[in-house]
Amino acid sequence: MYKLLIRPLLFLIDPERVHHLSFTFLKLILGFKPLARLIGTFFTYQHPSLERELFGLHFKNPVGLAAGFDKDAKLVDKWGYLGFGFVEVGTVTPRPQAGNPKKRLFRLPKDKALINRMGFNNGGVEVVAERLRKMKKGDLIVGANIGKNKDTPNEKATEDYVICFEKLFEYVDYFVVNVSSPNTPGLRELQEKGPLTQLLLSLQDINQAKPEPKPLLLKVAPDLTDSQLDDIIEVCATARLDGLILNNTTIAREPLATVASKVEAIGNGGLSGGPLTARAQEVTSYVAERSPELPLIGVGGIMRPQDAAERLEAGASLVQVYTGFVYEGPGFAGRICRGLV
Ligand SMILES: Cc1cc2nc3c(=O)[nH]c(=O)nc-3n(C[C@H](O)[C@H](O)[C@H](O)COP(=O)(O)O)c2cc1C
Incomplete structure (x- = not known):
């Protein structure tokens, strides 16, 4: 139903607007517990073989909602x-920062x-921490993806990451730099x-000084060369x-079925979705x-x-x-789970 009826309608509207409309809609219907539970019976798929133990955390299934x-x-x-x-917030x-001027999100349906x-539009760490403090997340694992403000120079980036880490520490299960x-x-x-080792060691020192340190992860670009990936592996160990x-997302624009003039007109930004499958799979294997x-x-x-099965x-x-x-709709996570089983 999503792909036949709802998606064609949603895709007539500006993507960022659809994003906000979906949030309003989901907040409304999932805020009403009996309805949320009913929706849950349609969209969730549970099976003991889906459960994972990782970094000392229990995941009821291996499918997460990515940052952003x-x-x-x-x-x-x-x-x-x-x-x-x-789910990974951030x-x-x-x-708080407004991010880049609109329009800044584009679909390439082909x-x-x-x-x-x-450009990291977000309400700032205080707002996010307060929201997380109030919520009851149940058995859902919540990670925080942290970054620096646009106007913070790279030499001072560590301070930004430390602020976010400290303010969110109590409320999340894991961190992503x-x-x-x-x-x-x-x-x-x-x-x-060099800068990565310094940043991660600073955060890890603070983390390890806590009575119960949190899992600390790093998120990297798909555009790194093999030798840069080797460096990343070394830094992870250090x-x-x-x-x-x-x-x-990738800054590459190959291979695309969308006409080159349309892609050019869109301009800068990170590409995600179908064209990223092969490269992300390759990097994971490497x-x-x-x-x-x-x-x-x-x-x-x-x-x-x-694709999920192959990545695993x-x-x-x-x-x-x-x-x-976005393309497959609200039943996508459940369908992946069912497919994995
Ligand atoms: C609109 C949009 C915003 C994103 N914002 C973030 C972000 O704030 N932080 C982050 O680490 N990744 C962000 N991402 C990247 C995704 O988390 C993910 O790594 C990337 O889109 C590749 O996965 P996909 O092909 O399933 O979309 C964003 C992606 C999109 C499409």
């Missing part, structure tokens, strides 16, 4: 009703893809070995990271072969249950979806 969808934790306690085993920055240059968004100028330079998220002990979360171009076979312990959820 619920940036401000507005619906964080509701995603379980749509079949997700975990990217959260210390201060490729089942999106291009976005949102995001240095891979293509939409904050210079951010991806923090993926280089900073004793708990895992790696592969991948963020890292899993070289570092079999390092837990991986596979994300990027998971558009069918089969390649060595990921969990998967996340964003663009697939």
